[in-house]
Amino acid sequence: MHAQQPTRLTGTVQEVGGGRPVEAATVRLTSSSGLTAEALTDPDGVFSFEAIVPGEYVLLVRRLGYAELSIPLTVEEEQAVELSVRLTPAAIRVAPLEVGIRGRPARLAEAGYYDRMARGWGTFTDPASMTVLRKGSIRLPQLVQILQDRAPIKAAICGRRNTVFLDGRPLDPEFAREMSAWELGAAEVYADGAGLPVFAMTPLTLRCGATLLWSTVTTVGAGNPMPQITVQLCEPVGGPGNVTLEGIVADQVTGVRLPAARVRGSYTIGEGAQRQIDVRTDSLGRYRLCDIPREAEVSLVASYNRITGVPTVVDARPEADAGLKIQVTAPGMIVGDVIHASTGQGLRSVRIMVAGTDHTATSGRSGVFSVGPLPPGSYTIQTLCGGFSLATAQVQVEEGQEARVQLVLQPLGGDRYRCRN
Incomplete structure (x- = not known):
């Protein structure tokens, strides 16, 4: 019997027309057997489902203030699915x-x-x-x-x-x-x-x-809104010689934007005096520092929960890149060995590639290899070695963990192998 290989389903939910990301939309994936998975979109409107078994599904997307959207969906084996979903604004009912x-x-x-x-x-x-x-x-x-x-x-x-x-x-x-x-x-x-x-x-x-x-x-009901904490980005006064620094705070491993992260900055004014700035990111992970003296060297450091990023120095210019990274998610690794199907011995010099990424590795003397660091998620790895058939495997990488895999290569015949045991 052939076991069905799970795949990954990702997508983006945007508003019809302007393409504005729809945050906190509920995305439900229901199979014909009644099994249901659920996710919420992030500030960029992105959602994802891991390890989805191939089959027929219905994708239901709901967000207050938008018309509900139901999409029939076929998920095929070993084929990652990427969707672009558009919601139409509608009166709240x-x-x-x-x-x-x-x-x-x-x-x-x-x-x-x-x-x-x-x-x-x-x-x-x-x-x-x-x-x-x-x-x-x-x-x-x-x-x-x-x-x-x-x-x-x-x-x-x-x-x-x-x-x-x-x-x-x-x-x-x-x-x-x-x-x-x-x-x-x-x-x-x-x-x-x-x-x-x-x-x-x-x-x-x-x-x-x-x-x-x-x-x-x-x-509470839509007609009785209650107050909530919001992060207001500063508005520049626009004085002569001043510039505004803007940037995004994101997870270094996954690239996910971090709302309510703290950004602390400092720069020198006058005769060695230091000016300190302390702001937070908004719901889309954005922050802004207003009215900074042009060409000032601004030291920036971002923190999220109890995790602090590496300090960064930015020259205050209108085009300055003030993006900041924090390693909130612990990366994972793929480790394993490559063996000869007939002898069971390790194969060296086999190239291992991670599909859809720039990550590659080469097996060592005993056939052992490691690839990473990688963000958590599902990956397809593939071997490349002259004289042997290709071998592929689906690997699930967990946060901060090592995913182990064994790749078995079948010889194609002949003695001129570029990879030897």
């Missing part, structure tokens, strides 16, 4: 999204909160219970501590490593300290990875669980 059940906020239902509650894997605090619980709490971290204390977190194994997400994105602890407890509208706490939605699955959360928070903006 809450009633159809409530599925006839009173008291269920549309955006919370969209995010799959009530579906997960029905399955019963986590500890849930619904909007009504949250209204009572948050009384007397001042800051968000104080309330999160209460929620986690009520759930069976594996403290002996994981300590306080229960990752926190807000409205589908990782929550920066420093940013959380600025939030009021009254901005929290609902929550779900998981002791381990059982029942977690796709957007919250990481090697750490699968082992130690996660706390999913939903803000009051998500848990």
Whole structure:
């Protein structure tokens, strides 16, 4: 029997017309057998599903303020799928999204909160219970501590490593300290990875669980918006000799933009005095420093959660590249060996290539090779060696882990092999 090889499905959700990315759209992938995977789009409108088995699917894309879109989809074996989805803005209609059940906020239902509650894997605090619980709490971290204390977190194994997400994105602890407890509208706490939605699955959360928070903006009706913390980029005054520095803060490994990251800068003014600047990135990972003296050497460093990037010095010019990187995601490696199908011995000098990347390697004397570092994801690797047939393998690289693989090469006949055991 031939085992079906899983593949990767990625895509971008944009608005019809201007092509503006649609952030926090719910993307659900449902197979004919009823199996469902779920993801939320990032600030660039990007979503992805890993290890999708070939077959017939329906892709459902929903976002409040847009018309719902359903797409029939055929996923073929070993063929990565890339989609471009366009949503049409539409008047907000809450009633159809409530599925006839009173008291269920549309955006919370969209995010799959009530579906997960029905399955019963986590500890849930619904909007009504949250209204009572948050009384007397001042800051968000104080309330999160209460929620986690009520759930069976594996403290002996994981300590306080229960990752926190807000409205589908990782929550920066420093940013959380600025939030009021009254901005929290609902929550779900998981002791381990059982029942977690796709957007919250990481090697750490699968082992130690996660706390999913939903803000009051998500848990109230569209006609009763509640305040939320937003990051306002500065507006330059435009004085003579001044320039504006703009940049993106992104994960060094995956390239994903980091909202609410902190950017600290400094430069010399006057007779050796230092001016300090401290700003945050907006929901698209952008930051801006206004009215910097032209040609000043600005020292910049970005941080996200408790991870700090490498300091960068930028000359203040209008065209200056002020992009900053932080290694939030730990890269992985592919390691393995190449062996002769007939003798079982290692083959040296075999070239190993990772499809779709510039990563290559050559096997050593005993046939051992390693490729990386690589961002987490699914990869196809292929061998190249004269006198042998090509060998391919699908490899799943996890964050901070080594993916091991063995490649078996079949000789094509003759003695003139460029790779020998």
